[in-house]
């Protein structure tokens with residue numbers, strides 16, 4: 001490949017809203033046969049909304065006051081997070097008195113925790129938090145997952161040493177497909193690439209999205225290190241793997257992939273880890289990038 005042709009290709013990419021880390025990225029792009037896609041913010045809009053809150057107090061009773069207390073406590077902790085789930089919860093609690101958080105900690109792909117009004121509040125994945133959920137909340141989680149929604153668990157632990165949360169709840173959130181995702185994925189398949197959906201979200205939500213856009217292979221409920229392992233496994237099977245993602249939780253997998261693509265609408269950490277950035281977050285630009293690389297490299301020998 002002549003440097004001039006690659007430079008021209010790189011400039012053409014920029015005009016299309018595709019930013020390449022360097023001209024050599026065009027060569028990597030051409031080789032790809034498998035495309036791993038993050039779900040939230042990549043295939044879907046990543047603009048989540050709360051669709052339900054279920055809560056019980058220490059005695060197992062449910063009432064509006066407990067529901068509000070759980071939502072407000074969750075929002076206090078999530079105010080310190082930039083995750084799409086956090087944004088949705090903060091928005092849903094905007095009319096409630098939300099306290100401030102201290103000792104905030106975030107674990108990518110798991111959830112967040114902090115101290116609000118003297119109580120330890122945790123918000124996160126059912127996979128990590130649901131060890132001892134009351135039946136009513138378990139049912140709410142299962143129902144959400146069956147509908148293809150995302151459920152997070154909230155626990156408010158008081159410091160009385162009883163080990164019984166003073167209140168706990170389930171917050172159900174969801175977002176929509178990006179309008180161009182289905183078209184982009186069917187075209188990628190026509191071009192001979194195999195799409196794989198890779199998400200930290202629950203298998204129900206993952207399968208729901210996969211079915212709507214025509215993805216057959218789904219890897220769900222994985223933490224960031226397991227996203228990396230999934231990419232490695234595909235590579236060990238002999239595939240040349242592109243990974244598209246937007247979150248902090250995708251950064252390591254983007255770096256591991258033969259070609260890392262980030263959404264310009266996503267986090268700085270993902271953009272920094274990627275070889276190529278799609279400025280407007282439209283998945284159809286992945287197709288433009290592959291076509292550009294094929295064209296650029298076909299004209300030079």
Ligand code: ADP
Nearest residue numbers: 040081083109110111123124125199200201249
């Ligand atoms: P995805 O791969 O869909 O972008 P993540 O890896 O960011 O998902 O998150 C996986 C799961 O971890 C979420 O579905 C949620 O259960 C939990 N989680 C991550 N961050 C948060 C947060 N800030 N608040 C609550 N739950 C979270």
Ligand code: MG
Nearest residue numbers: 038040041247
């Ligand atoms: Mg994401």
